Amino acid sequence: MTDGIWVIAGIVSLLILVSGAVLSYKDSRFGLISAIIAVIVAFIASSITGSFGYVVFVLAISLLNIFSLEAMQNDIKGIDYGLVGLIALATMFILNTDDLAYVLTALVIVSVPTYILVMLREGAVDVEIGVKYIVFMVFATVLFLIGAIIIASGAEGIMLTLGYVMLVVGLSLEVGVAPLHEWVPDVFAAADPIPVSVIASIAKIVPFVAAFRILASTPDVEIAAISLTAVIAAFSMFVGNIGALTAREHARVLAYSTVANMGYMLTCLVAVSVSVSHVSVSHAHKEVQMAALLGGVLLLFANAAGKIGFFNAIKGEGACSPLLYTLSFSFIGVPPLLGFWGKFFILISLVSAALAAQFHWLYWLAGILVLNSAVSIPYYIRLARELGSCWKANITNYIVAAATVITLITVFLYIPVAWFPADIGSIEIPISLPAAGG
């Protein structure tokens, strides 16, 4: 029943996007309107199928991305809205399937539009950036897909470990985890801030959710391989945060901040793999997964809101100071902002995994995460100070204000804990890996 709803909604949304894109040759506003309608249709369909908490955030973030494109002129004006709409559709859809093929398709659908978006700039196309970005994205996607398929083929022993490593390395390359982050500072600094705000926000969600869903269904991963992921995560946190401390360009600071945030995210996958492969008590297993997922998703949303806000502030050459400080505090993890809850649940997942599996190095990982949050304080405050200005009634300020509201939502409502557990179930459903069952 629910699958049926999604098939219809998906087709309708795609049709709307395509027709909007075609009509936008006439007038770019068709592109904007069709993207908004398509995203809302997908949102309604997803809400019915029962993951409201997740999709409402995705809706908010994708609408911000779409509206922020208003702040730039480019050669494909009108179609750019459709590209973001497509990413949004895939991000919502990924929860509505338990088929690996669809999950991987969603990943590709999210990845490809960013190849085009990254090249856009005012009145021109930047091919050099495009090449730099696409080379790594293609490599990343290939590694990820091969890794996922090896795992799904029911591999054991050396092949399973190789599949796991490929998946993690592919993901790291895709989202920009150190030491595979080299493209991130260059692309973030050279490309136009608006497309970067899309790449840095909504485009980060699907790779992680896909990896999460695959790894949550993959038992028997060697602890050595999992600890390699932990080392990469810790390394990425340090590289990102320390690299950002002395970076002067704001876009580069945000690039290193992304590297750090993706390090935090990788720790969720560590917790999940530990629980699936090394925790036998089912309720402890469940607890770790839930916390990891909750923390990971909330951190992705906090990261998305913050990146959209800051890149728009760069685009608009400054934004209202108090708003930027709020976004900075969310990034740092000051309660009760959204960013705090993300880190909080990730820490819970690490500590419960450490308790359940008796792996003491997980406490160290949690400690490194906290330490890194402290290291990040100076550069986030510096960003807010340098980009902060008076309120001006322009599109970028409105976008920053809306992004701030997202990080503040946990102040007004008891959202993270109350909304998600019920919804998260749909992310948790194991993906049917055809051969793994046998």
Place this chain on the structure above:
Amino acid sequence: MNEWIFPVLFLVPVLSSIPIALAYRREDIVRKLPPVSVAGIFISLVCSLYILFHEEFMDKSFSYEWIPQLGIDMVLRIDYLSASMGVITALIAFIIAVYGLDYMKDDYRLPWYWFFFNLFTASMLLVVYSDNLFLLFVGWEGLGIASWGLIGHWYRDDDDITFVGVPERRLGPLKLWWPPSLGGWRAISTIRFGDVPMFLAIAAIWMLSEGHNLNISEIDWESLFLKAGTAGTIIIFTMFLLGLFTKSAQLPFSEWLMTAMTGPTTVSALLHSATMVAAGAFVFIKVSWYIKPWHLHDVPGLEFVYMFVLFVGLISALYGALVATGMLERKVLLAASTMSSLGLMFGTAAASYWIHPDGINLALLVAFWYMAVHAFAKATLFLVSGHLIHATHGRFSEGDSEFAMKMKPAFAATVIATTFLVGIPPLTAYWVKSAMDHVFEHLIEHGMLLPFLLLISASLCYSAILARFLSLNFFRGGRPHHEHVEGCPLMKLGYLMMVSVVFILLYVIFTHEETHEFVAAGLALSSMAVGIAVTIAYIGAVFKPRIETLSKIGTFFNDRMLLPALNDVISPAIGFSVAKAVNIGNRGIDAFCNTKVMPALFDMMSRAIRAIQTGYLKDYTKIVLGIVMFFLIMGALWGVMP
């Protein structure tokens, strides 16, 4: 049972002082309101008398829920000590309040004065009746704040008559004169120094007592001490005693009491002679009453503690009496004698450890009775002193027999108060002091002669200094430079009422069963010999209050043997050196974490991280391919490992 009496007892004095406190902007109203505050204290007095004379209250605890999470309740206990001390406190407070109506009538800060005066009375009553140490501590802190407020009452420091010490007198870095504001600061800083460890001791008692009990009368002290061990017992008791010693101005914490004389005389009489300073000794007596140390000779460490208190008390007693022999300031002389009396109370109460009673421990009873007699007699002397300062407009002793004839009530009150207090037979304190001699004679049997010798020396000295006070103010102090002897009826009424109580106490000693040992001790030959020696010292000092050949020693004593240096030079020097050391440490930490080492390190690492960003795709491809290959090889190696 009329338990409503407790809230009335504690709250009415505070509530009755609120109108005058609130009316502080309206001078005309303020002048009319002091009697309301006095009436509040009178109600407390009636309540305390009601409690004393109603048998149904006696030896009972009254408990009200307070902090159930910690098992702490508001517990009041009426026993021999608290019932009597409650009346002593309320009665003295009331008489002094009446005196204060006259004495303070032209003061510039009446709301402040009456609010703190009444807050003090309520706090003191809380200390007296509390069984729970935490509740007691609340009252205890009330005493501290009221003391600070009242000593520094004349905060403008604009009248030399309110100072202590000889103006402009210096010895090296040490200034030997103190204004009221400094007196207030010295009091609160010394008392706080003791209160913090005392609070920690109470916390430790809560931790160690059976079922986290803080009620003095219910704690199983023996098991608590055994649980704490020798070192634990000594540490806990010493921390607790720091609170008591600082409040009761025992060595080396006596300085604040001397400069507390910068406050109004009513304050000196109530807080700094009769009640607040006695609270330290009172709490020690009360705690010992229930610890029953004479039964706990098996508890290691306890003997050390009681020995410690015994000697601190007796040495303080001798020190106070000695320094007073060189003093000429009326109130400061009395303050030093008060310190001496408090030392005797501590010393005598500590002697209870070696006394094995059938009923009430004689040592504790004597200490308590001495506190009672001292309270009324010394308060009288302070009130007289206030009137003398008022009449002569000077704080240094002066006056001759002609002046004495003009100030008959003051003169009479002084003669009675001094003779009844020093231990001249057969007046009130003689019987109490005889019992005290008896207690210390008992210590000789335990091989301790020194305490007895200290007691006798302090007593003789003490007798001489009070005689000296009488002589220098009414016989041999010369013509006063200024005389204003008329008026002040309420002041005269105040000290005459106060001194009359010593006759009542004499009557009680002879008519009550628990004090019959006092009478027996007074009739002993040895006591009579001490009594005669005390009398001779008294008469001698009346006729020869100053000895010129000893004036250098007198000056040294008047400078309190340079003990002020501890408060004014040594402690600040220690404080500043600690502050300097902390500052150096802070700057080191700052340089390491914030300005030099760590920032440079992070800077270096950050530049290294950013150095790989060459901008060339070929460089990045090599790095990424290399790393991916490395990871895959690592994965493969782990995969083949067993």
